[in-house]
Amino acid sequence: MPRIFITATGTGVGKTYASCRIIEALGARGIRVGACKPVETGVTSVPADAAALLQCVQRFNPAFAPLSPEDLCAYTFPLPAAPFCADTERIISLETLFEKIRHLESLCDLLVIEGAGGLMVPITRDYAMVDLARDLEAPVLLVSSSELGGINPTLLSLELLRNRRLPHDWCVNLYRDSDSFVSVTRPYYDAAHPGWWSLQEGLDRYLEKILDRIGKPDSGQIG
Template sequence: MQVQSLFITATGTNIGKTHTTVKLIEAFADKGFCVGVFKPIETGVDTFPHDASLLLKVCQKVNKNFKDLMPEDITAYTFPLPAAPFCADTEQIIDLNRIMEKYHELSQLCDILLVEGAGGLMVPVTKEYMMINLAKELNAKVLLVTPSKLGCINDTLLSMSALRSYDLEFDWCVNIFEDKESFSEVTQPFYDAVFPEWWSVEEGLQRFISTY
């Protein structure tokens, strides 16, 4: 059986991709899935890849096939500079084939592989290859995580437009952690009017999992 892939992205950085991916690992496992995780590129890594380490730790609790792996086994590249991969890759060592090889290796260990991108959809991996290109190449369904802060409507709609332009199947959710007190007044009315089925990471994850 061909492994299913879910590509977790966001409208930008520090939106809650890793937080959401952790919740997804636990939720998929609770539904009986053999779930795996892949963090293709992590930047801002001096000696310890914090995101990959957290994701692996959670995954190891639910998938014995990941028990003996190390954080570097679930990521293809790490860079010290906290920047877009293209900028962080000062020696231009990123090889897209290596990312795909790592993806296929990890796919053998699960029946659904969660792939967490870096930053947002249009973050450059190389000069001409963006994160959205990776999602397309993986033929993965996309989960777009959006913030709850003022201005997020614009960012959400722009990201949706990009996904549609690449003909990518996607769902989306709100990570309610910024401007929580004003969200219901400043942002939610638009979502309720235009996207009545919208959901948040805090409420709605189980319904999303049930579509698999």
């Protein structure tokens, strides 16, 4: 089953925004897309990230129409923290995470999976988001911040992905310090990573690579 794993250099960088942009773009191409937020924390009523993902998916995939935002999550917790810390009763089961993903995959042809926080955020004591991406064998999209100080966490995340030999791409979400990004961050990316792209400008090229990797759909769907 084709999957994409969306992560970021930290919390609040734009994983949900990126996931929704990708869902909308794939849906517009006639792909029966789905979404999953395996663990969402900081939930006091409705899981907000899952709700945003579901709203996008329901525009393109009727199989998700009966679902609620909670149905996109294996676990939700009220504490806004890493899943391991939010899971004060230690109820997270990795098998439950995979069962949730397998179920949602049965409703779509390509599943967009949004992680929590960054790559090294712990799900359990010994299992992080990067381990989940590895076990799912999903190509990773790393979303980087445009704010001052974004270079270091971007390079650390890329180094981790390379060391783990995970297929990946990365982009910048131009939202914080976007005006100063041109002078304080972009010169380095242009020099050291000339293939970098932003969510606001390079998404189409990324999607073409994803579609080439999984096989472009015939008659509007991926077989």
